Amino acid sequence: MIELNNVSKKYGGQQALEGLTLMLPLGKIIGLVGENGSGKTTLLKLVAGLLTPDSGSATFSGSRITRRVAASVAYMPDADLFYPYFTVGQLFDFYESQFVDFDLIKAKEIAQFVNISLDSKIKNLSKGNRGRVKIAVTLGREADYYLLDEPFSGLDPMVRDDIAKGLIRYTDTERQTVFMSTHELKEVEPLLDEIVVLRGGRVIAHEAVDEIRDTYGKDATSWMVSLFREGS
Amino acid sequence: MGIDFLPDKPIYQQLIDRIMGDIIRGMLKPGEKLLSVRDYAIEAGVNANTMQRVYKELEQMEITETKRGQGSFVTEDVEKIALLRNEMREQLVTSFIQNVEALGFSKDEMVLYLQEWGEEK
Numbered sequence: 377m378i379e380l381n382n383v384s385k386k387y388g389g390q391q392a393l394e395g396l397t398l399m400l401p402l403g404k405i406i407g408l409v410g411e412n413g414s415g416k417t418t419l420l421k422l423v424a425g426l427l428t429p430d431s432g433s434a435t436f437s438g439s440r441i442t443r444r445v446a447a448s449v450a451y452m453p454d455a456d457l458f459y460p461y462f463t464v465g466q467l468f469d470f471y472e473s474q475f476v477d478f479d480l481i482k483a484k485e486i487a488q489f490v491n492i493s494l495d496s497k498i499k500n501l502s503k504g505n506r507g508r509v510k511i512a513v514t515l516g517r518e519a520d521y522y523l524l525d526e527p528f529s530g531l532d533p534m535v536r537d538d539i540a541k542g543l544i545r546y547t548d549t550e551r552q553t554v555f556m557s558t559h560e561l562k563e564v565e566p567l568l569d570e571i572v573v574l575r576g577g578r579v580i581a582h583e584a585v586d587e588i589r590d591t592y593g594k595d596a597t598s599w600m601v602s603l604f605r606e607g608s
Numbered sequence: 609m610g611i612d613f614l615p616d617k618p619i620y621q622q623l624i625d626r627i628m629g630d631i632i633r634g635m636l637k638p639g640e641k642l643l644s645v646r647d648y649a650i651e652a653g654v655n656a657n658t659m660q661r662v663y664k665e666l667e668q669m670e671i672t673e674t675k676r677g678q679g680s681f682v683t684e685d686v687e688k689i690a691l692l693r694n695e696m697r698e699q700l701v702t703s704f705i706q707n708v709e710a711l712g713f714s715k716d717e718m719v720l721y722l723q724e725w726g727e728e729k
Contacts (some may be wrong), residue, residue: 405655482718540610544649549656566610566619566654586618586658595615 377401378423378441378521383432384577385418386521392418394577395432402520403550405567408557409600410574416557417454419525419574423555424451447476450519452510454526461500464492471513478602479530483516486546490538504535511539515546524556528564536560540567562600565596610653619654623662628671631682633691639684642672 378400392415397524400406400423408416415465422434426444436442436448449571459467464487475608487494490508492501501509514522516581524597527543544567547554558564565585573581583604588599610670611626618705642663643651649659668686672680673675683689705729708718 416720443658499611540653541650545646546653549660566613566652566658569655569657586620589616589618593616598615 377437379435380419380422380429381433381435383429383434384423384428385427385429387418392577393422393429396537396578398572398573398579398582400521400553400555401593402428402553404569405549405554406556406570406572407561407564407568407596408555408572408574409559409561412572416574417525418556418557418577420451420525423521424449424523425507426451437480447545448519449523450475450514450517451523452525453515453525454529456506456510460497461493462498463502464496464498464512466496467498467509468494468515468516470504471516478513478516478519479518480516482518482546483512486512486515486542491547504531506536508538509529511542515542515588516540520552520555522552522554524554525555526559528558528560536563541584543567554562561600562597564593571596571600611649614617620658620661620665620711622656623652623654624665627662628692628696631671632696636682638682638686638689640681641678642680644646644679 380396380398383393383396384391387393387548390413393537396415396419398419408419410416411571415443418427422429423441423445425441428434428442436445459470461469468478468480468487470485472480485496486508492505492512496505498509509523511527514524527539529571531539532546542556549569556564565571569584570584571580571588585596587595588596592599592602594602611622612682613622627636627642631683636642645659645663646656648662652659663674665675667680669694670683670685672682673681678701705715708715
Protein backbone atom coordinates (compact mmCIF):
# COMPACT_ATOMS: atom_id res chain seq x y z
CA MET A 377 0.00 0.00 0.00
CA ILE A 378 1.18 3.50 -0.87
CA GLU A 379 0.01 6.31 1.38
CA LEU A 380 0.44 10.03 0.98
CA ASN A 381 -0.44 12.16 3.94
CA ASN A 382 -0.83 15.93 3.74
CA VAL A 383 1.92 16.16 1.13
CA SER A 384 3.02 19.55 -0.20
CA LYS A 385 5.60 20.13 -2.89
CA LYS A 386 6.90 23.20 -4.67
CA TYR A 387 8.17 22.31 -8.12
CA GLY A 388 9.50 24.53 -10.85
CA GLY A 389 8.89 27.60 -8.66
CA GLN A 390 5.21 26.75 -8.24
CA GLN A 391 3.13 25.09 -5.58
CA ALA A 392 2.49 21.78 -7.37
CA LEU A 393 0.95 19.78 -4.52
CA GLU A 394 -0.77 21.29 -1.53
CA GLY A 395 -1.79 19.16 1.44
CA LEU A 396 -2.48 16.12 -0.72
CA THR A 397 -3.73 12.95 0.97
CA LEU A 398 -4.19 9.74 -1.00
CA MET A 399 -4.19 5.97 -0.51
CA LEU A 400 -3.29 3.59 -3.33
CA PRO A 401 -4.14 0.00 -2.39
CA LEU A 402 -2.78 -3.01 -4.28
CA GLY A 403 -4.91 -4.78 -6.88
CA LYS A 404 -6.49 -1.80 -8.65
CA ILE A 405 -6.31 0.12 -11.87
CA ILE A 406 -6.61 3.76 -10.85
CA GLY A 407 -6.93 6.73 -13.18
CA LEU A 408 -5.49 10.13 -12.31
CA VAL A 409 -7.28 13.05 -13.95
CA GLY A 410 -7.21 16.82 -13.69
CA GLU A 411 -6.46 19.88 -15.77
CA ASN A 412 -2.97 20.73 -17.02
CA GLY A 413 -0.90 22.00 -14.13
CA SER A 414 -3.07 20.31 -11.48
CA GLY A 415 -0.07 18.33 -10.20
CA LYS A 416 -0.50 14.94 -11.88
CA THR A 417 3.10 14.47 -13.03
CA THR A 418 4.50 15.81 -9.75
CA LEU A 419 2.34 13.31 -7.87
CA LEU A 420 3.50 10.39 -10.03
CA LYS A 421 7.17 11.39 -9.65
CA LEU A 422 6.74 11.67 -5.92
CA VAL A 423 5.25 8.18 -5.67
CA ALA A 424 8.10 6.91 -7.88
CA GLY A 425 10.63 8.33 -5.42
CA LEU A 426 11.98 10.83 -7.97
CA LEU A 427 10.86 13.80 -5.87
CA THR A 428 10.58 14.16 -2.10
CA PRO A 429 7.80 16.05 -0.34
CA ASP A 430 8.57 19.47 1.18
CA SER A 431 6.22 18.53 3.98
CA GLY A 432 3.89 15.65 4.82
CA SER A 433 4.70 11.97 4.40
CA ALA A 434 4.82 9.50 1.51
CA THR A 435 5.14 5.83 2.45
CA PHE A 436 5.28 2.45 0.75
CA SER A 437 4.37 -0.51 3.00
CA GLY A 438 4.87 1.80 5.96
CA SER A 439 8.40 2.99 5.08
CA ARG A 440 9.20 6.42 3.75
CA ILE A 441 9.43 6.52 -0.06
CA THR A 442 12.96 7.14 -1.34
CA ARG A 443 14.63 6.48 -4.69
CA ARG A 444 14.95 2.83 -3.57
CA VAL A 445 11.19 2.42 -4.08
CA ALA A 446 12.09 2.04 -7.77
CA ALA A 447 12.78 -1.63 -7.01
CA SER A 448 9.02 -2.19 -6.48
CA VAL A 449 7.54 0.61 -8.56
CA ALA A 450 7.79 0.86 -12.35
CA TYR A 451 7.50 4.44 -13.57
CA MET A 452 6.77 5.25 -17.19
CA PRO A 453 7.34 8.95 -17.96
CA ASP A 454 5.43 10.90 -20.58
CA ALA A 455 8.65 11.72 -22.46
CA ASP A 456 10.58 9.44 -24.78
CA LEU A 457 13.20 7.75 -22.65
CA PHE A 458 15.11 5.63 -25.04
CA TYR A 459 18.58 5.15 -26.27
CA PRO A 460 18.10 5.67 -30.00
CA TYR A 461 20.93 3.40 -31.13
CA PHE A 462 19.63 0.37 -29.22
CA THR A 463 17.49 -2.22 -30.88
CA VAL A 464 14.37 -3.22 -28.96
CA GLY A 465 16.13 -6.44 -27.93
CA GLN A 466 19.18 -4.52 -26.65
CA LEU A 467 16.90 -2.20 -24.71
CA PHE A 468 15.33 -5.23 -23.05
CA ASP A 469 18.79 -6.58 -22.15
CA PHE A 470 19.64 -3.20 -20.66
CA TYR A 471 16.48 -3.21 -18.55
CA GLU A 472 17.26 -6.72 -17.40
CA SER A 473 20.65 -5.51 -16.16
CA GLN A 474 19.04 -2.60 -14.30
CA PHE A 475 15.97 -4.13 -12.68
CA VAL A 476 15.94 -7.36 -10.69
CA ASP A 477 12.23 -7.80 -11.41
CA PHE A 478 12.57 -7.41 -15.19
CA ASP A 479 11.30 -10.58 -16.86
CA LEU A 480 12.88 -10.87 -20.29
CA ILE A 481 10.51 -13.62 -21.39
CA LYS A 482 7.47 -11.57 -20.39
CA ALA A 483 8.85 -8.46 -22.13
CA LYS A 484 9.41 -10.41 -25.35
CA GLU A 485 5.90 -11.80 -25.12
CA ILE A 486 4.48 -8.30 -24.71
CA ALA A 487 6.54 -7.07 -27.67
CA GLN A 488 5.04 -9.84 -29.75
CA PHE A 489 1.55 -9.07 -28.41
CA VAL A 490 1.83 -5.43 -29.54
CA ASN A 491 3.57 -6.38 -32.81
CA ILE A 492 7.05 -5.02 -32.20
CA SER A 493 10.11 -6.71 -33.69
CA LEU A 494 13.07 -7.12 -31.33
CA ASP A 495 15.47 -6.31 -34.16
CA SER A 496 14.07 -2.82 -34.84
CA LYS A 497 16.30 0.10 -33.96
CA ILE A 498 14.55 2.50 -31.58
CA LYS A 499 15.49 5.54 -33.70
CA ASN A 500 13.72 4.05 -36.74
CA LEU A 501 10.44 3.44 -34.93
CA SER A 502 7.34 5.59 -35.36
CA LYS A 503 5.95 7.47 -32.38
CA GLY A 504 3.23 4.85 -32.01
CA ASN A 505 5.72 2.01 -31.99
CA ARG A 506 7.90 3.83 -29.45
CA GLY A 507 4.77 4.03 -27.30
CA ARG A 508 4.38 0.27 -27.68
CA VAL A 509 8.04 -0.33 -26.70
CA LYS A 510 7.64 1.90 -23.65
CA ILE A 511 4.70 -0.10 -22.37
CA ALA A 512 6.53 -3.38 -23.09
CA VAL A 513 9.60 -2.46 -21.03
CA THR A 514 7.45 -1.05 -18.25
CA LEU A 515 5.09 -4.02 -17.96
CA GLY A 516 8.07 -6.33 -18.50
CA ARG A 517 8.92 -5.64 -14.90
CA GLU A 518 7.10 -7.57 -12.18
CA ALA A 519 6.49 -4.48 -10.06
CA ASP A 520 3.91 -3.93 -7.32
CA TYR A 521 2.96 -0.57 -8.79
CA TYR A 522 3.01 0.67 -12.38
CA LEU A 523 2.94 4.45 -12.60
CA LEU A 524 2.10 5.57 -16.11
CA ASP A 525 2.22 9.22 -17.12
CA GLU A 526 -0.21 9.75 -20.01
CA PRO A 527 0.30 6.34 -21.64
CA PHE A 528 -2.25 7.10 -24.40
CA SER A 529 -1.55 10.73 -25.18
CA GLY A 530 -0.75 11.65 -28.77
CA LEU A 531 -1.10 8.07 -30.03
CA ASP A 532 -3.45 6.85 -32.72
CA PRO A 533 -6.43 4.56 -31.91
CA MET A 534 -4.66 1.35 -32.98
CA VAL A 535 -1.77 2.01 -30.64
CA ARG A 536 -4.07 3.06 -27.79
CA ASP A 537 -6.00 -0.17 -28.25
CA ASP A 538 -2.81 -2.27 -28.15
CA ILE A 539 -1.61 -0.51 -25.02
CA ALA A 540 -4.98 -0.94 -23.30
CA LYS A 541 -5.09 -4.63 -24.16
CA GLY A 542 -1.47 -5.05 -23.06
CA LEU A 543 -2.36 -3.48 -19.72
CA ILE A 544 -5.26 -5.89 -19.18
CA ARG A 545 -3.28 -8.89 -20.35
CA TYR A 546 0.01 -8.29 -18.56
CA THR A 547 -0.93 -6.89 -15.18
CA ASP A 548 -2.38 -8.98 -12.40
CA THR A 549 -5.19 -7.04 -10.75
CA GLU A 550 -5.10 -9.38 -7.78
CA ARG A 551 -1.71 -8.19 -6.61
CA GLN A 552 -0.55 -5.26 -8.74
CA THR A 553 -1.76 -1.70 -9.08
CA VAL A 554 -1.68 0.55 -12.12
CA PHE A 555 -1.86 4.27 -11.40
CA MET A 556 -2.03 6.31 -14.61
CA SER A 557 -2.65 9.91 -15.50
CA THR A 558 -4.82 10.53 -18.52
CA HIS A 559 -6.73 13.13 -20.46
CA GLU A 560 -8.70 10.49 -22.34
CA LEU A 561 -11.07 9.64 -19.50
CA LYS A 562 -13.95 8.64 -21.75
CA GLU A 563 -11.86 6.06 -23.52
CA VAL A 564 -9.99 4.83 -20.46
CA GLU A 565 -12.93 4.58 -18.05
CA PRO A 566 -13.73 0.89 -18.79
CA LEU A 567 -10.18 0.02 -17.74
CA LEU A 568 -10.46 1.68 -14.34
CA ASP A 569 -11.52 0.55 -10.88
CA GLU A 570 -11.11 3.98 -9.35
CA ILE A 571 -10.61 7.61 -10.35
CA VAL A 572 -8.60 10.24 -8.52
CA VAL A 573 -9.39 13.84 -9.45
CA LEU A 574 -6.73 16.50 -8.82
CA ARG A 575 -7.30 20.20 -8.71
CA GLY A 576 -4.80 22.81 -7.60
CA GLY A 577 -2.51 20.16 -6.14
CA ARG A 578 -5.20 18.52 -4.02
CA VAL A 579 -7.35 15.42 -4.38
CA ILE A 580 -10.89 16.74 -4.78
CA ALA A 581 -12.45 13.32 -5.39
CA HIS A 582 -11.47 9.65 -5.25
CA GLU A 583 -14.24 7.24 -6.23
CA ALA A 584 -14.91 3.78 -7.66
CA VAL A 585 -16.13 3.96 -11.27
CA ASP A 586 -19.09 1.64 -10.62
CA GLU A 587 -20.10 3.79 -7.65
CA ILE A 588 -20.11 6.92 -9.81
CA ARG A 589 -22.43 5.28 -12.34
CA ASP A 590 -24.59 3.72 -9.61
CA THR A 591 -24.90 6.84 -7.48
CA TYR A 592 -25.02 9.63 -10.03
CA GLY A 593 -26.36 7.76 -13.06
CA LYS A 594 -23.67 9.18 -15.33
CA ASP A 595 -20.31 8.19 -16.71
CA ALA A 596 -17.04 9.35 -15.21
CA THR A 597 -16.52 12.13 -17.76
CA SER A 598 -19.88 13.82 -17.10
CA TRP A 599 -19.37 13.31 -13.37
CA MET A 600 -16.00 15.03 -13.54
CA VAL A 601 -17.40 17.93 -15.54
CA SER A 602 -20.15 18.51 -12.97
CA LEU A 603 -17.59 18.21 -10.17
CA PHE A 604 -15.59 21.05 -11.71
CA ARG A 605 -18.70 23.18 -12.30
CA GLU A 606 -19.76 22.86 -8.67
CA GLY A 607 -16.26 23.54 -7.45
CA SER A 608 -15.61 26.70 -9.43
CA MET B 609 -11.31 0.32 -27.30
CA GLY B 610 -13.48 -2.80 -27.01
CA ILE B 611 -17.21 -2.39 -26.44
CA ASP B 612 -19.02 0.96 -26.38
CA PHE B 613 -20.78 1.26 -23.04
CA LEU B 614 -23.86 3.31 -22.16
CA PRO B 615 -23.06 6.19 -19.83
CA ASP B 616 -25.78 5.76 -17.21
CA LYS B 617 -25.32 2.18 -16.05
CA PRO B 618 -22.39 0.43 -14.34
CA ILE B 619 -20.12 -1.32 -16.82
CA TYR B 620 -20.29 -4.66 -15.01
CA GLN B 621 -24.10 -4.63 -15.31
CA GLN B 622 -23.89 -3.93 -19.02
CA LEU B 623 -21.54 -6.88 -19.40
CA ILE B 624 -23.90 -9.15 -17.43
CA ASP B 625 -26.76 -8.06 -19.73
CA ARG B 626 -24.58 -8.71 -22.74
CA ILE B 627 -23.69 -12.26 -21.72
CA MET B 628 -27.28 -13.03 -20.69
CA GLY B 629 -28.37 -11.71 -24.08
CA ASP B 630 -25.90 -14.04 -25.82
CA ILE B 631 -27.28 -16.98 -23.82
CA ILE B 632 -30.93 -16.14 -24.57
CA ARG B 633 -30.27 -15.66 -28.27
CA GLY B 634 -28.44 -18.97 -28.34
CA MET B 635 -25.11 -17.42 -29.30
CA LEU B 636 -23.85 -19.15 -26.19
CA LYS B 637 -25.31 -22.66 -25.91
CA PRO B 638 -26.24 -24.52 -22.71
CA GLY B 639 -23.07 -26.10 -21.32
CA GLU B 640 -20.78 -24.01 -23.54
CA LYS B 641 -17.51 -22.76 -22.10
CA LEU B 642 -17.09 -19.02 -21.62
CA LEU B 643 -13.86 -17.21 -22.42
CA SER B 644 -11.50 -16.94 -19.46
CA VAL B 645 -11.94 -13.84 -17.32
CA ARG B 646 -8.79 -12.29 -18.73
CA ASP B 647 -9.54 -13.11 -22.37
CA TYR B 648 -13.05 -11.71 -22.08
CA ALA B 649 -11.64 -8.61 -20.35
CA ILE B 650 -9.17 -8.08 -23.21
CA GLU B 651 -11.89 -8.54 -25.82
CA ALA B 652 -14.28 -6.16 -24.07
CA GLY B 653 -11.52 -3.68 -23.22
CA VAL B 654 -12.34 -3.69 -19.51
CA ASN B 655 -10.50 -4.17 -16.27
CA ALA B 656 -10.05 -7.81 -15.17
CA ASN B 657 -11.56 -6.98 -11.75
CA THR B 658 -14.74 -5.83 -13.49
CA MET B 659 -14.86 -9.06 -15.49
CA GLN B 660 -14.26 -11.12 -12.36
CA ARG B 661 -17.28 -9.44 -10.77
CA VAL B 662 -19.40 -10.18 -13.86
CA TYR B 663 -18.52 -13.89 -13.77
CA LYS B 664 -19.13 -14.06 -10.02
CA GLU B 665 -22.59 -12.51 -10.30
CA LEU B 666 -23.56 -14.74 -13.23
CA GLU B 667 -22.53 -17.71 -11.12
CA GLN B 668 -24.54 -16.46 -8.13
CA MET B 669 -27.57 -16.16 -10.40
CA GLU B 670 -26.83 -19.78 -11.42
CA ILE B 671 -26.69 -18.79 -15.06
CA THR B 672 -23.16 -20.11 -15.27
CA GLU B 673 -21.17 -22.55 -13.24
CA THR B 674 -17.48 -22.73 -12.53
CA LYS B 675 -15.79 -26.08 -12.81
CA ARG B 676 -12.61 -26.12 -10.82
CA GLY B 677 -9.55 -25.79 -12.99
CA GLN B 678 -11.62 -25.74 -16.17
CA GLY B 679 -13.31 -22.36 -16.24
CA SER B 680 -16.89 -21.09 -16.45
CA PHE B 681 -19.69 -22.76 -18.39
CA VAL B 682 -23.23 -21.77 -19.34
CA THR B 683 -25.72 -23.72 -17.23
CA GLU B 684 -27.08 -26.90 -18.82
CA ASP B 685 -30.40 -26.28 -17.13
CA VAL B 686 -32.54 -25.26 -20.14
CA GLU B 687 -35.51 -24.47 -17.92
CA LYS B 688 -33.36 -21.95 -16.10
CA ILE B 689 -32.48 -20.32 -19.43
CA ALA B 690 -36.17 -20.27 -20.48
CA LEU B 691 -36.99 -18.61 -17.17
CA LEU B 692 -34.27 -16.04 -17.75
CA ARG B 693 -35.69 -15.36 -21.19
CA ASN B 694 -39.13 -14.71 -19.67
CA GLU B 695 -37.64 -12.40 -17.07
CA MET B 696 -35.83 -10.38 -19.72
CA ARG B 697 -39.06 -10.13 -21.75
CA GLU B 698 -40.91 -8.96 -18.65
CA GLN B 699 -38.27 -6.28 -17.99
CA LEU B 700 -38.37 -5.11 -21.58
CA VAL B 701 -42.16 -4.79 -21.63
CA THR B 702 -42.28 -3.10 -18.23
CA SER B 703 -39.91 -0.36 -19.27
CA PHE B 704 -41.66 -0.03 -22.63
CA ILE B 705 -45.08 0.39 -20.95
CA GLN B 706 -43.65 2.93 -18.54
CA ASN B 707 -42.41 5.03 -21.44
CA VAL B 708 -45.66 4.61 -23.34
CA GLU B 709 -47.72 5.75 -20.36
CA ALA B 710 -45.37 8.60 -19.61
CA LEU B 711 -46.01 9.95 -23.10
CA GLY B 712 -49.77 9.45 -22.83
CA PHE B 713 -50.26 6.74 -25.47
CA SER B 714 -52.85 4.06 -24.76
CA LYS B 715 -51.87 0.40 -24.62
CA ASP B 716 -54.39 -0.53 -27.34
CA GLU B 717 -53.04 2.13 -29.64
CA MET B 718 -49.52 0.82 -29.19
CA VAL B 719 -50.55 -2.84 -29.72
CA LEU B 720 -52.22 -1.89 -32.98
CA TYR B 721 -49.25 0.18 -34.06
CA LEU B 722 -46.78 -2.59 -33.20
CA GLN B 723 -48.74 -5.03 -35.39
CA GLU B 724 -48.82 -2.61 -38.33
CA TRP B 725 -45.18 -1.75 -37.84
CA GLY B 726 -44.29 -5.44 -37.97
CA GLU B 727 -46.13 -5.84 -41.29
CA GLU B 728 -44.48 -2.85 -42.91
CA LYS B 729 -41.01 -4.21 -42.29
